[in-house]
Structure formats: C-alpha cells, structure tokens
Amino acid sequence: MSEKMIFSVLSIVGKLGSALNEESLHAILPEEMKTTDLKSRLNTMESSGKISRLNELIVPHVNPNQFSKNKKLSRDLFKSNKRYLKLFAQIPWVRYMALTGSNAFESCSKNDDIDLFVICAPKRLWIIYLTMTILGKVFNKRPLFCVNYLIDEDNLKLPQQDYYSAVQFYKMKPLFNAGFKQKLLIQNKWIAENLPNASSAFSTEEFYRLRKDFTGKATNSRVWSWLNKKILDFYKKRWTRMYPFQINKNILIDEGLAKLHRIDHSSIYDEIL
Structure with missing residues (x-):
C-alpha cells in the first residue's frame, strides 16, 4: 500500500x-x-x-489541538444526554443501539447532534421510530437526536455496500448488546472485504456503556403489526412529498429498514480517495 x-x-x-x-x-x-x-x-x-x-x-x-477539543466535546455531549439515551434503550423491542458519525469518531463540534443506529424486533421498527421522535419532542430534544438508521432483525443485510459505509459501521460505538455488531459483520461480508485488516472482535467501550433493563418480546399481535404498517405508510407519503429527489437514494424506507440520511459524507471519501 x-x-x-x-x-x-x-x-x-x-x-x-x-x-x-x-x-x-x-x-x-x-x-x-x-x-x-x-x-x-x-x-x-x-x-x-x-x-x-x-x-x-x-x-x-x-491543527492537532482541535482533535483533543473535539473528543472532549463529543464525550460531554454524550454525558449530558445519557439519561435520554437510557430512556431510548428501555423502549420495548429495541435490541441494539449505537452512536455513529461524528459521535462514533469523537469528532463533534460545539453544535453537533447525536446520530443513532438502531436494531429492533421484526415488524416494530416504525413504532420504535415514532416513539423516539415523540420522546425527543417531549423533552425538547427532537433536533438533537438523529435516529437516522434503523433496521430490524430480519433485515441485517445493509443496502449501501461501499468503503464509506464499511468504515461507518465498523467504527460505530455500541451502547448495549455489542454482540449485534458481530452479527452485522457476519451478515455483511462486504465490510470485511472493504476493511481487510479489521478485527472481528467487538466490545462496548465502558464510557459509552448503557444498561438495558427491559426487553420486550416480538409477539405476533396483529394490532402492533397493523400499527407499524400504518406508521410506515404515513412517513413514506410524508417524506416522498418533502424529499422527492432523495427517496430511494439517501433515504430508503421499508418495513424493516429506515435509512434517513439526507446528507452524508460519502462525497468526501470519494473526493479524497
């Protein structure tokens, strides 16, 4: 090389x-x-x-001093909002939650938000998304929490398969149930192909560890599944109207997938590489 x-x-x-x-x-x-x-x-x-x-x-x-400053800002941002993240973790059917983007790289600036990646039980993704959105509004934290990537346990194969995505998923910081990161790697062989030197061993960094006290089971209740589908239909219509040129590109919406990045940094990777 x-x-x-x-x-x-x-x-x-x-x-x-x-x-x-x-x-x-x-x-x-x-x-x-x-x-x-x-x-x-x-x-x-x-x-x-x-x-x-x-x-x-x-x-x-x-400027090398900026890196130390960004790391402190990143950790302060997490610490000051940890109680809200703990609340998100207790939502039934949430199986895994991780920090991504600048939070995972500890490169936050003063006004950055918190990017979250979530894995949930099948047919519950949109209920979870709506619940997190409502909680964010209740605590006046809606703009801060960007729940911009959710998948369910039946959809662990990720759609965007390139070097940029491999780096993002490899560097994510698990908040609990770190074993799901290993499952992602197994289901997405392309990550190892893009990062041939990467270790397959993952753990949760102690500073970022959250405790999940309650785990809801994915019951076969038709009511929950019906509600999940209705919420999906609502958001699909809404975002298709709001962002017609980004649907099926940066924004991907399905029953078991919500990729909601209107803007990502893949162009920076492409430009430099």
Missing part, C-alpha cells in the same frame, strides 16, 4: 475533525497490510514531515 493511500485515509478522518491511533488506522485501511509495514511507513512519513503524532494519535498537518 502506498503512503498516498495511508495519507488519504488520515486526511478523510482529519477533514471530519477526528484522528486515529495506529490500531484504528490499520483497521480501516482499504487494502491488506501488515502492522509492521504500516509502522515502518508511518515512521517514514513522520520523518519527512507529512504527518505528526499527538500522544498516540496520528494526524496530517492540521
């Missing part, structure tokens, strides 16, 4: 306001590479002035 490719990956992460240590950088490289070879390349790049190190972090030559 060329130094140019290594620098490109560092530049992507840096442009999004984050930085990586050697282990994390190795995990998201798009080509296979031995750790010893990476270490050697990084030493050469540091000697030539292409990169610098901030404690364990490797950064291209941008």
